[in-house]
Amino acid sequence: MFKITALQNGLENVDGFYFGGVKSGFKKDANDLGFIRSDEVVDVSANFTSNKFRAAPIRHFLKYPKNFKTNFILLNSKNANAMTGEAGVNDIDTLFTRLKETLNLNLVNPIMSSTGVIGYRLNIDKISASFDKFELNSRDSNATVSAIMTTDSFKKELAYEVELKDGSKFKIAAICKGAGMINPAFATMLCFILTDANIPKEDMDELLDGAVKQSFNCVSVDGDTSTNDTVMLLSSRKSNSYNKNAFKEVLNLLTKELSLMLVKDGEGSTKVVEFEVKGAKNLEEAQRAAKALSNSLLVKTAIFGEDPNWGRIASTIGASNVECDEDKLVIFYDDVLLYDKNHKELDKAREADAHAIMQKPNYKISCDLGVGEANFSAYGCDLGHAYVSINADYRS
Amino acid sequence: MFKITALQNGLENVDGFYFGGVKSGFKKDANDLGFIRSDEVVDVSANFTSNKFRAAPIRHFLKYPKNFKTNFILLNSKNANAMTGEAGVNDIDTLFTRLKETLNLNLVNPIMSSTGVIGYRLNIDKISASFDKFELNSRDSNATVSAIMTTDSFKKELAYEVELKDGSKFKIAAICKGAGMINPAFATMLCFILTDANIPKEDMDELLDGAVKQSFNCVSVDGDTSTNDTVMLLSSRKSNSYNKNAFKEVLNLLTKELSLMLVKDGEGSTKVVEFEVKGAKNLEEAQRAAKALSNSLLVKTAIFGEDPNWGRIASTIGASNVECDEDKLVIFYDDVLLYDKNHKELDKAREADAHAIMQKPNYKISCDLGVGEANFSAYGCDLGHAYVSINADYRS
Numbered sequence: 001m002f003k004i005t006a007l008q009n010g011l012e013n014v015d016g017f018y019f020g021g022v023k024s025g026f027k028k029d030a031n032d033l034g035f036i037r038s039d040e041v042v043d044v045s046a047n048f049t050s051n052k053f054r055a056a057p058i059r060h061f062l063k064y065p066k067n068f069k070t071n072f073i074l075l076n077s078k079n080a081n082a083m084t085g086e087a088g089v090n091d092i093d094t095l096f097t098r099l100k101e102t103l104n105l106n107l108v109n110p111i112m113s114s115t116g117v118i119g120y121r122l123n124i125d126k127i128s129a130s131f132d133k134f135e136l137n138s139r140d141s142n143a144t145v146s147a148i149m150t151t152d153s154f155k156k157e158l159a160y161e162v163e164l165k166d167g168s169k170f171k172i173a174a175i176c177k178g179a180g181m182i183n184p185a186f187a188t189m190l191c192f193i194l195t196d197a198n199i200p201k202e203d204m205d206e207l208l209d210g211a212v213k214q215s216f217n218c219v220s221v222d223g224d225t226s227t228n229d230t231v232m233l234l235s236s237r238k239s240n241s242y243n244k245n246a247f248k249e250v251l252n253l254l255t256k257e258l259s260l261m262l263v264k265d266g267e268g269s270t271k272v273v274e275f276e277v278k279g280a281k282n283l284e285e286a287q288r289a290a291k292a293l294s295n296s297l298l299v300k301t302a303i304f305g306e307d308p309n310w311g312r313i314a315s316t317i318g319a320s321n322v323e324c325d326e327d328k329l330v331i332f333y334d335d336v337l338l339y340d341k342n343h344k345e346l347d348k349a350r351e352a353d354a355h356a357i358m359q360k361p362n363y364k365i366s367c368d369l370g371v372g373e374a375n376f377s378a379y380g381c382d383l384g385h386a387y388v389s390i391n392a393d394y395r396s
Numbered sequence: 397m398f399k400i401t402a403l404q405n406g407l408e409n410v411d412g413f414y415f416g417g418v419k420s421g422f423k424k425d426a427n428d429l430g431f432i433r434s435d436e437v438v439d440v441s442a443n444f445t446s447n448k449f450r451a452a453p454i455r456h457f458l459k460y461p462k463n464f465k466t467n468f469i470l471l472n473s474k475n476a477n478a479m480t481g482e483a484g485v486n487d488i489d490t491l492f493t494r495l496k497e498t499l500n501l502n503l504v505n506p507i508m509s510s511t512g513v514i515g516y517r518l519n520i521d522k523i524s525a526s527f528d529k530f531e532l533n534s535r536d537s538n539a540t541v542s543a544i545m546t547t548d549s550f551k552k553e554l555a556y557e558v559e560l561k562d563g564s565k566f567k568i569a570a571i572c573k574g575a576g577m578i579n580p581a582f583a584t585m586l587c588f589i590l591t592d593a594n595i596p597k598e599d600m601d602e603l604l605d606g607a608v609k610q611s612f613n614c615v616s617v618d619g620d621t622s623t624n625d626t627v628m629l630l631s632s633r634k635s636n637s638y639n640k641n642a643f644k645e646v647l648n649l650l651t652k653e654l655s656l657m658l659v660k661d662g663e664g665s666t667k668v669v670e671f672e673v674k675g676a677k678n679l680e681e682a683q684r685a686a687k688a689l690s691n692s693l694l695v696k697t698a699i700f701g702e703d704p705n706w707g708r709i710a711s712t713i714g715a716s717n718v719e720c721d722e723d724k725l726v727i728f729y730d731d732v733l734l735y736d737k738n739h740k741e742l743d744k745a746r747e748a749d750a751h752a753i754m755q756k757p758n759y760k761i762s763c764d765l766g767v768g769e770a771n772f773s774a775y776g777c778d779l780g781h782a783y784v785s786i787n788a789d790y791r792s
Contacts, residue, residue: 050715050717051711051714051715052713052714052715052717052718052719052720053710053711053713053714053720053722054714080707082707082710082711083707083710083722083735083740084740085722085723085737085740087740117705117707118705118706118707118708118710118711119706119707119710119735119740119741119742120741121740121741226711226715227710227711227714297693297779297783301783301784304784309513309514310515311476311478311479311513311514311515312514314449314478314479314514314515314623315447315449315478315514315622315623317448317449318447318448318449318450318623319446319447319448319622321446321448322448323448324448324449326449326479326481327481339479339515341481344479344480344481344483344515344517345515345516345517346515383693383784384784385781385784385785387693387697387784388697388700388779388780388781388783388784389781
């Protein structure tokens with residue numbers, strides 16, 4: 001039906017957009033200010049944090065009329081512009097006024113996206129002093145993603161080409177940041193997805209919602225939901241190609257991979273674990289149990305310690321207020337049976353097998369509740385000393 | 397109206413009970429098996445975990461008819477007898493049969509209470525081999541509490557005398573264990589409260605429920621709810637004294653103090669923090685926000701790092717799905733204003749003041765949501781390297 005091919009590099013694969021990043025002096029020696037722009041105005045679909053204290057950039061975005069088009073996204077790190085009130089929203093407008101003046105740009109409904117510390121006003125002067133460093137025709141995906149990185153330890157970018165059966169092709173690419181404050185009800189992260197597909201706006205909205213539900217909403221680093229979470233999809237429509245099923249599949253693939261990159265880069269994490277809950281009474285209970293596992297401190301520390309202590313898995317499920325039964329529960333670590341009603345105690349051989357699995361960087365803990373048909377997988381990571389060190393003083 | 401006086405030591409203050417602890421060999425060199433008994437049968441009120449996988453001792457207790465009386469509680473640590481199915485419940489009966497034979501005891505509805513690792517059957521032979529070490533007339537509170545300690549770093553016992561205005565007196569005392577797996581929906585802990593007050597059984601039930609709600613249900617170490625949580629209140633009625641208000645006050649005081657001891661002994665914790673949420677829309681929202689604060693990893697690590705990063709407090713409230721408003725929220729650390737709509741940014745002086753407060757072992761973070769009248773305080777602790785070390789391999 002269609003063919004999906006992974007491409008090298010990131011945003012530079014998609015025609016119709018320009019992007020770059022510069023050093024404005026907030027980070028010691030790395031990019032902290034960036035942009036994504038298009039020559040023509042483009043549709044933008046967005047999905048924001050469920051945190052009630054939405055940051056100023058999100059409130060600024062939401063003031064535009066529904067289905068507005070844009071040609072500019074300004075990006076910054078080190079300051080989230082959150083809990084800054086109406087003044088924080090006005091600061092964004094001030095920045096765009098200065099940007100327009102400095103670069104003589106025609107800005108149409110410009111958007112800002114920020115990440116960093118909560119509770120401080122943006123330093124307008126320092127930021128705008130760097131606008132003249134922007135190379136407006138650059139297409140440097142690496143420099144752009146650098147500008148939004150915070151505690152990330154590696155760059156997160158992906159690109160795919162999709163070839164439809166009529167031979168037409170479109171491309172999709174994304175940059176993403178996020179390492180801590182990652183939460184299952186939406187990850188603390190910024191993600192910008194660009195495509196040249198000839199996709200209608202209503203499909204953009206629908207498919208982005210679905211993609212976020214099966215990707216970013218399934219991952220957890222620490223269970224904390226940030227004020228700034230943002231996923232945006234923009235289409236230049238430079239390609240005439242489009243097929244809804246193909247786009248859905250590649251968008252789901254791309255967002256799922258990016259979300260697993262977030263968990264892999266969970267602050268101080270050494271393992272990425274899939275917590276699969278099967279046989280739950282309904283989807284809501286499957287999600288609740290899976291997310292409880294991915295957020296449990298006792299589970300996360302046992303994973304860090306490579307201890308096949310399935311009792312913590314069972315206890316967390318029991319505490320998650322889902323229908324369950326000691327005699328129906330079955331727990332596997334990959335293909336090793338850790339618990340069922342006939343194997344309540346772990347013998348030395350199975351314990352050794354489970355311990356070996358837990359030494360791998362990726363594995364699956366699967367719990368069949370045996371009370372229904374609903375399944376859900378959440379993705380989480382371990383919690384070790386590095387998480388504590390990173391978060392004990394984020395601001396230093 | 398009445399006078400409450402703190403007493404030295406623990407259970408030995410209450411007439412009508414005998415208690416002790418012995419080494420049965422599960423711990424290297426400490427007590428791991430104990431008992432509390434009475435000459436006459438006594439009423440017992442109990443409050444158990446909300447975990448769906450209730451441990452065998454709890455299931456064994458719940459098989460007795462409502463309002464049963466008892467004269468014996470058997471205590472053990474190192475094995476929770478949880479996820480052991482019907483066999484685990486039967487093991488308890490086997491132990492009591494052996495106990496009866498060994499000590500020629502008249503056991504009436506004997507109760508067992510266990511704490512330790514989940515998922516292993518009790519070693520019946522090893523436990524019963526130590527029954528003849530029990531000194532049935534001992535009144536050694538210290539030896540008893542030792543027998544239920546796991547990762548606890550200090551013994552938790554308290555005793556009070558209450559003098560009513562008619563000059564009559566009654567006493568109440570408790571032992572308690574718990575350090576990790578402590579959760580706001582009920583702490584992973586065992587607590588045995590003895591009194592000689594002439595309290596009716598219906599008051600025991602009612603007042604214990606109320607006491608647990610305002611004490612153990614407000615504390616959190618790690619947000620994990622165990623399979624074995626138990627609070628029991630037993631009365632010998634050796635004193636003729638009783639007054640409901642006085643008993644309620646002393647029971648609330650005792651349980652509150654014990655619950656704060658649990659947080660203080662939270663695995664690796666260095667600080668106990670009260671998270672007060674005021675001005676919430678309703679009690680349920682006040683509780684949800686306060687417990688979210690006490691469980692947030694980012695808040696707990698900031699407390700460990702003594703970083704007055706109030707943005708994490710605000711972000712956690714915003715993520716807790718309660719009614720709130722950036723312009724109504726007010727955050728204090730003790731008496732230092734960290735945030736309100738006119739003080740969004742932390743200046744150097746207030747930051748220094750807040751940092752000084754955060755160096756104290758106890759302080760309060762108070763958040764006024766400003767949208768209603770409901771208040772709730774949750775108590776939590778920081779999360780540091782010691783927590784990770786303790787929990788990375790609990791079983792070693």
